Amino acid sequence: MLYILCTTLLAIGVYAVLVKRNMIKKIVGLCIIDYAVNFFYVVAGYKVNAEAPILSEGMDVMRINFVDPLPQALILTSIVIGLGVTMLTVAIAIRLYQKYGTFDTDEIRRLKG
């Protein structure tokens, strides 16, 4: 069920990046894709009725149901990377707005494909 939500988010993000003409909307689309993938990792690490993976004295490691802590560590890295990319994209979008006076990607077409 949660995987369906995650796929839907991904689809919305890809749609926004590919179809929307406004640069800011494209950037928001990129963020949504980022979150969809991060969410995918969270769902992957989720376990019903499991405990936090903290080792304390007198625990039987083999018997207790632990959550995998790795996905959290991975998405933490990924969130930081996403932050860097978003900041750089927004910065470039602002500079483009100063040059062209518009956010519409159809009007920013000095380079020919």
Next chain:
Amino acid sequence: MIYPLYMFVAIGLCAAFSILVAGKYREWLAPVAAIAASGILLVLSIDAAFIARSGLKIYPMGNWLPPIGICMMLDNLTGLMLVIVNLIGLVSLIYSVSYIKRFTSTVYYYSLFMLMITGMNGVVITGDLFNLYVFLEITSIASYGLVAFGVESEELEAAFKYMVLSSLASAFIFLAIGIIFIKTSTLNMADIALTLSNQAGTATGNAVLFASVMFLTGFAFKAALIPFHSWLPDAHPSAPAPVSSMLSGVVIKVLGVYAFARVFFNIIGITPVIMNILMWLGIFSMIIGAVLAIRQTDLKRLLAYSSISQVGYIFIGLSLATPLGIAAALFHLFNHSIFKSLLFLNAGAIEYASGTRSMDKMSGISSKMPITGATSLVGSLSIAGVPPLNGFWSKLFLVIAIFQAGKMNVGITCVVVSVITLAYFLMVQKNIFFKKPENAEQEAALENIKEVPFSMSLSMIILAVICIVSGLFFAPLMSSVFMPAAKALTDGSAFARMIIPGGF
């Protein structure tokens, strides 16, 4: 003794940081530090390439052994890629010393440049799938910054396009890594390879297939294969010339070709379906890239389209999955990074001297700029595959490998595209370097042209000499460098048993 592989990442990161600090006080320290750091990296990588010949080396980070901790690994392919990355990096940095003076805040330029080199070294030496993604993003973010470095309208526009598409590709790659992680509960490349080969034929198949498609899309974006190429002809010409030479010469190969080969040959295992898709992508890139290149009047744009076409050759070689095919592909990868960097540096030199990149406005530059003219002639003939330069031999091996695999049509197409390549590079040579000025405007433009400063001509000469030398000594290079490197790929998951001896 454990070989200190972490140095390739550590030196670059330290340099990138200390350049920023030192550059605040003395601006001339920045290029000195950058060139010193990348010089050390080049020496180390040549050393590593020799060390790798005695077998696979690993460096476990923090002494956590492979299945648990992150490890870095060094085999013949890694050694080869390290040498390519650091060689082109050093040459481009030497070139930058004079070229970049006309921009402001050059300190940031050198810092970003070192970050880009670090990221690529990291992609090449890492033995962990998630680590590969992180280094991939380091390289990409540094290159976004460098493409936009001129902050003119065109550069920003190209950088935005590049950034959106490249981030999309990174997200796909990250998703694929997640799927692989769910199915194998590990991120270590060796462990994944072993687990997947043990699980072959079970229900994991479909998930891995989906992950392969995601990987294929992501890496095809990074390598700019034809349906995914739209960012490349904008981004590569817009960057400053040394950065274009890095982007076209190394970045698309490390992020696209190398990462692709590592994931598909060594980890997931290459299947006939993937090979077929790859071959068609390669053929389309090769033909369409060459055809689009003919029509260009902007020199750097022409070179960018030609990069797409040449990366197509490399992918066709990889898709054969035979030892000779892969070795030829790697030889072509090496050659292409040398001569395409050389040609982009030439284009930068011409722009530096004449202030234009449009081929219509130039004529007869060869008489005023003998070094640029001569080195560019070497580069052009080499990329077009004229014997005895290096491009000829790699294309010859490639065509032989294709014929051996029984694909006559593909081989003939490769030869035809090679002729088209020769055609447009001869056009470049004639228009820019040898044609007599036709009108007053061109004559006036020719008046003021001078040869470029020493550092720029030095780096062009180095690359031209490598072109000629590797063309003359193609046989020892092929048997002692490229065949072992190709073996690292054709062995498939054999490397995993060396990293995890006890495993399964």
